[in-house]
Amino acid sequence: MKTYRLPSILLIFSLILINACSTNPVTGKKDLMLISKDQEVAMGKESDPEIVGYFGLYEDEKLQKFIEEQGQKMAALSHRPDLTYEFKIVDSPVVNAFAVPGGYVYFTRGIMAHFNNEAEFAGVLGHEIGHIAARHSAKQYSKSMLAQVGLAVGMIVSPTFRQFADVANTGVQLLFLKFGRDAEEQSDKLGVEYSSKIGYDAHEMAGFFNTLKRLQEESGQSVPTFLSTHPDPKNRLKDVGELATKWQQKLNLTNPEVEREAYLRMIDGIIYGEDPKQGYVENNVFYHPVMKFEFPIPRGWTYQNTPQQVQMAPQEGNALMILTLSQEKSLEAAAQAVLQNYQLTLVESEQGEVNGMPALAMVADQQQEQQTIRVLSYLINYNNTIYNFLGVSSVNDFNQFTSTFNQTMQNFDQLTDPSKLNVQPYRVRIKTIERSGTLAQALQQHSVEKDRMEEVAVINGMSLEDKVEKGALIKVIEREEASFSKR
């Protein structure tokens, strides 16, 4: 959670739909295209700040410089060199990469941690540029109109509450568009072509597809968009391999680059998994060590933490709780802003304290066509910043949730426990093998936790039984002890 931003007006509704044919830059064929190039560019431009705001940029200059340089090189020889491209690494542990119309490409730090060489990275980069070059998003827009694009991944929220949830903004929704199988196959081909053209060995793409497959099998949760629409990864692996050989012959690429060592050295120290600095949950308590607050999350509820807000919902999706920061300076002004932003009618309000901090609680209603939505708001002044809780349900369900809402909001408190304030993230560290043996033995030597051995094997793109030679590099994951206990 960092700053508060109002849900943006859905860009898509402002698009004027023109029924036009345009020539596809990749196939050379005429496509039925509902949006023009200018609209595509406008869409990307408007979405970019929303996407960056949603995830945050990953703070690592050399990684950002790397993706920008490789991206520009590749874009220049793609089928659409005329667009202005931007390439960014966003601060998310999820393994994914996204392309947004108009030339915007995003890789997560999670996917960067999972590549094992520059060639794998280049293959995925080419795949994403391929989506833009072949105008897949633009076509997809024409089909789906975003209506069914869900809210946060894995969180069920009644459609009537979505206005309260920031993630409903179009820019972020763009990322979760699913392309069809044909589009994915075409992008795989373009990934091979583009990465070969800048000198990389596209055979390595197959290795990374394998990593994705294992991730999918193990966690079942972080399913990258470019994997999910492929029912048969085996074919995908085979096709990419054959195509890579063809392109290398065609381009006379006799010594294609892989750059394993350079890549591993570059990502040494990259944050792996959740970054506790952005807030984390332990035993149903949410802790924010930077903003120094904590509050309980109701048992059985799912939560989602983004730079803008913490969002919580029960499995049934019939209620929603959100914590954001108000931009107002006083409790009264913040309360007014809530009423205004959500067009609420005040039922009652009360001033008081929450754990010694000045607070204002209010109940207000929103009249919808079919029903009335009731909202409990707590505005809490902590260190001259106003924290804004909203608890939302239908007026009929409201009594059932009142105590749950109160339990969370009234237990918002200052975080002072040093053991919670100083939790460090896990990082990928690159180690040199001292004795030849199996990967399992090497990981043991580097004190990788037992229950995480398989996970670390996956990020190495190896199995635990694989042989590793003396002098080779491997990834391990490590976490520094909390700094207060060190000195």
Ligand SMILES: [Zn+2]
């Ligand atoms: Zn894709």
